[in-house]
Amino acid sequence: MAAKLLPIIIDCDPGHDDAMALVVAARHADLVGITTVSGNAPLDATTRNAIIMRDLLGLACPVHAGANRPLTRPAQHATYVHGKSGMDGGNLPEPSGPAASQDAVGFIIETCRAQEGIWLVPIGPMTNIALALRSAPDLAHRIAGISLMGGGRFGNRTAAAEFNLWCDPEAADVVFSYGGPLIMSGLDLTHQFQATPERIAMVRALSGGLAPMLADLFEFFSGTYRVRHRKIGGAPVHDPCAVMALTHPELFTRRLAHVQIETYGRLTAGMAIFDDRDLKEVSDPNCDVLTGIDADAAWQVLVESIAHFSH
Numbered sequence: 001m002a003a004k005l006l007p008i009i010i011d012c013d014p015g016h017d018d019a020m021a022l023v024v025a026a027r028h029a030d031l032v033g034i035t036t037v038s039g040n041a042p043l044d045a046t047t048r049n050a051i052i053m054r055d056l057l058g059l060a061c062p063v064h065a066g067a068n069r070p071l072t073r074p075a076q077h078a079t080y081v082h083g084k085s086g087m088d089g090g091n092l093p094e095p096s097g098p099a100a101s102q103d104a105v106g107f108i109i110e111t112c113r114a115q116e117g118i119w120l121v122p123i124g125p126m127t128n129i130a131l132a133l134r135s136a137p138d139l140a141h142r143i144a145g146i147s148l149m150g151g152g153r154f155g156n157r158t159a160a161a162e163f164n165l166w167c168d169p170e171a172a173d174v175v176f177s178y179g180g181p182l183i184m185s186g187l188d189l190t191h192q193f194q195a196t197p198e199r200i201a202m203v204r205a206l207s208g209g210l211a212p213m214l215a216d217l218f219e220f221f222s223g224t225y226r227v228r229h230r231k232i233g234g235a236p237v238h239d240p241c242a243v244m245a246l247t248h249p250e251l252f253t254r255r256l257a258h259v260q261i262e263t264y265g266r267l268t269a270g271m272a273i274f275d276d277r278d279l280k281e282v283s284d285p286n287c288d289v290l291t292g293i294d295a296d297a298a299w300q301v302l303v304e305s306i307a308h309f310s311h
Contacts, residue, residue: 005030006119006144006246009108011066012239013039013124014049015082016089016221020214020302021123021149021239022050026057027305028247032118033111034063035104039124039167040078041086043068046124049087051095056210057309066104067127070168078163081224089220090213108132109139116142119246122175123149123239125164130171133178145181149242151259151272152186161270162187165261169270173261176272182287184259185241186272189252189290193241193298195222195234202303209310240302245290248301253292256285 007030012018018040025031034054036047047065054063069075082088101107109132112118120143122129129146133139150164150172157166165172176182195218204215222234244251262271274289275282 007032007115007117008119008121008243008246009033009035009111011035011037011104011120011122011124011128012050013037013041013046013086014053015040015046015086015124015239016217016235017237017239018123019049019053019087019217020237021243022053022057023214023309024240024243024247024302024305025121026059027308029243031059031061032115033061033107035066035108035128036063036099037066037104037124037128038068038075039164040082041084042075042077045086047099048095049085051097051099052092055093055096062100062107064104064107065099065102067131070125070127071130071170073168076167080228081221083220087217090217092213104128105131105135109136112139112142117144119144120146121148121242121246122146123242125167126150126171126175127168130174133174140178140180143180145183146175146178147183147185147242147245148175149185149190149239151184152188153274154187155271156187158267158270160265160268162272165272166270169261169263172270173263176259176261176286183242183245184287184289185238185245186289187236189293190236190238190241192293193237193295194232195237197234199234199299202299203306206303206307206310211306211310214306237302241290241293244298244301248298251294251298252290254288254290257287257289258283258285259287259289
């Protein structure tokens, strides 16, 4: 008898790597719903991209649009990485229709109250998740936990802050202090999982279906990274790590830590602060921090997932 798939809601801002996370989730998890947020691109673009990926994967789950800006700050986007559409480089079809609603937060609350034990997987700015936790504090003990992509021991949008946390530090602070199970895929982890030319060639070698389009997306995504970095083999494929942390936990090394989010610093807003002090006064760990990944095995999971939808 097959193992029961973990129920998850992915909260995303597609985004090339968000698209890859949806592929892995469609293959290896019970994807209950997809919610969208402003981040890599404006909300209308991220919602459009999520619906297109949902359609291409043949999923029945709804897509609900959410916050079009952070809690207290103006919206910021990453066109320099993902292009104007959020998923430039691929020949994408038109979406099948509009989002199921504009109330992602209501969907998260209602769904997690009706079905306890769902994992929330935020892989963009955490505005929707923070609004849900703030509006419905009971969710903290109804959900199984939160597996997020964000943060790390170095930044990418600034020297200190990773993009998702930098976009909405106040929302990230709510999520990191919510009190339940929390798994963190930060930059120091995701930069170990890169779409190198050799790995992209493995995707392109698959026959038909989604594979050629996803290979094209990988090429664009890795191209923007190689242009902007002095030394990098390819784009870090950040977001699938937060999914595989749940579906393939054996691929990762990890350690518990107490992590807080800086919300005020002129140079450090959005920074993840790891309290590594050997002092009794240090608070108990609140975060399961992923520190290493078997990148070749993880890439095989991704390639197999793409192959499943490429017949």
